[in-house]
Amino acid sequence: MQFIDLKKQYQLIKDDVLNEINQVLDSGQYILGDKVPELEKQLASYTGAKHCIGVCDGTKALLMALMALDIKAGDEVIVPAFTFIATASMAALLGITPVFVDVDEKTYNLDPAKLEAAITSKTKAIIPVSLYGQCADFDAINAIAAKHNLAVIEDGAQSFGATYKGRQSCSLTTIATTSFFPSKPLGCYGDGGAIFTNNDEIATRLKWIRIHGQDKRYHHATLGINGRLDTLQAGVLLAKMRIFPEEVKLREKVAVRYNQLLSDANCVTPYLAAGNTSVYAQYTLLVNDRDGLIKFLNENGIPTAVHYPIPLHKQPIFTHNYHGQDLSVSEKVAAKVVSLPMHPYLDEETQDKIVATVKQFIG
Ligand SMILES: *Cc1c(COP(=O)(O)O)cnc(C)c1O
Numbered sequence: 001m002q003f004i005d006l007k008k009q010y011q012l013i014k015d016d017v018l019n020e021i022n023q024v025l026d027s028g029q030y031i032l033g034d035k036v037p038e039l040e041k042q043l044a045s046y047t048g049a050k051h052c053i054g055v056c057d058g059t060k061a062l063l064m065a066l067m068a069l070d071i072k073a074g075d076e077v078i079v080p081a082f083t084f085i086a087t088a089s090m091a092a093l094l095g096i097t098p099v100f101v102d103v104d105e106k107t108y109n110l111d112p113a114k115l116e117a118a119i120t121s122k123t124k125a126i127i128p129v130s131l132y133g134q135c136a137d138f139d140a141i142n143a144i145a146a147k148h149n150l151a152v153i154e155d156g157a158q159s160f161g162a163t164y165k166g167r168q169s170c171s172l173t174t175i176a177t178t179s180f181f182p183s184k185p186l187g188c189y190g191d192g193g194a195i196f197t198n199n200d201e202i203a204t205r206l207k208w209i210r211i212h213g214q215d216k217r218y219h220h221a222t223l224g225i226n227g228r229l230d231t232l233q234a235g236v237l238l239a240k241m242r243i244f245p246e247e248v249k250l251r252e253k254v255a256v257r258y259n260q261l262l263s264d265a266n267c268v269t270p271y272l273a274a275g276n277t278s279v280y281a282q283y284t285l286l287v288n289d290r291d292g293l294i295k296f297l298n299e300n301g302i303p304t305a306v307h308y309p310i311p312l313h314k315q316p317i318f319t320h321n322y323h324g325q326d327l328s329v330s331e332k333v334a335a336k337v338v339s340l341p342m343h344p345y346l347d348e349e350t351q352d353k354i355v356a357t358v359k360q361f362i363g
Helices: 006-027 033-047 056-070 084-095 136-145 198-212 231-241 244-261 291-297 329-334 347-360
Strands: 051-055 078-082 095-099 123-126 153-156 175-179 191-197 214-216 281-287 337-340
Touching: 006 231, 033 231, 051 056, 051 198, 056 153, 056 175, 056 191, 056 198, 078 084, 084 095, 123 136, 123 198, 136 153, 136 291, 191 198, 244 281, 244 291, 244 337, 244 347, 291 337, 291 347, 329 337
Parallel strands: 078 095, 078 123, 123 153, 153 175
Antiparallel strands: 051 191, 175 191, 281 337
C-alpha cells in the first residue's frame, strides 16, 4: 500500500505527460521556455490571482516573497507554531525574527484571535499556512493586517485548489506561495513551486528576484537568487492541470468517506470550517495514543505520516525565538496527529481495510 500513490496517476496521464516532455526536449528551451509562461497563465486563471510566477520550489517561493516585500534583518513576521519548518526558516535565513502564534483548536490553522497580541512595531508580515489543504481564516487575518498595515503571505503549499468563501486559495492575500513537490495536491516530477499576487509591482520584483535580481540582462536592480521553475516541470504540470479539477473532487470523495467510516471511532476527524473546501493534502486524525496507532498500522502494512511531530518553538533552531507565550494547542496537536493514506485513487477496498485496522486499535 502506498501513502500517496503517484504511479497510479502517472499510468492515467502517461501519454499526455510524455507528449509535454517531448515537446520541451524538442524545443531546446530548457530554462524559462514557453511552457513556463503558458503554465503561469493557466494557474493565474485557475486561482483568480492577477499574476503567477513559476519558481523552483515552495521553500524558495517563501524566501522570494519576503525579499519582494523588502522585509529585512531585524524585522519580525508572525507564523503559526504548528507548520512545516520552511514557513519560518526562510524568514530566519534573512535575519528576520519569526514570532510564533498558536493555532485554532479545530482547523489547526493560525488562530486570528491570538494574532494581535503578537504584533509589535517591528512586525512586517503575517504568514498564515493553509494546513492540510484548508485555508486559514483570511477575512479575519486580512482585517487585522490592514489595521496594522502588514502584508499577508499565504503559505499555500498544501492548499492549491482549495476554496475560501468561494474564492481560490493563493488569491486571497498580498502574496501567496505554493509547492509542486510530487506529493502535494498538484505535484510535478521533481521540485517546483509558484508565487501569486494581484500587485503589479510585487510581480515585477518577483520576476527580477527569480533571475538574480536582473531587470535587464546583467543589470541587477535588486538582490535575487536562481529561483526558476524548470521548463520540463512546467510541461508536467500542464498535463496534470488537465485532470486536477477532477482530482480535487476525488480527494474530497475519499475524505468524506473516511469521515463517515470513522464517525463512530475514538478519534477526531478533520474539521472543515464553514465556507471552506479542502484539497486534503493530508487526511489527518487526532488520536490519544498516536505512536501506538502508527506502530499497529505499520505492522499491518499501512503506511502513515506525522505532519508535524514538533512545533516550531521546540525546534533546536528556534528555541531562542520562544519567549514563553502560550502555544499549548500547537503542542497538543503535534503530539496527537497522524495522517492516513490519502490520494485521489484510493479505492474503497483499501480504504475499508485502513479504517478497520484503525478502529481495531483505537476502538
Ligand atoms: C511542502 C511545504 C513547503 C515547502 O515546499 P517545497 O516545494 O518542498 O520546498 C512549505 N510550506 C509548507 C506548509 C509545506 O507543506
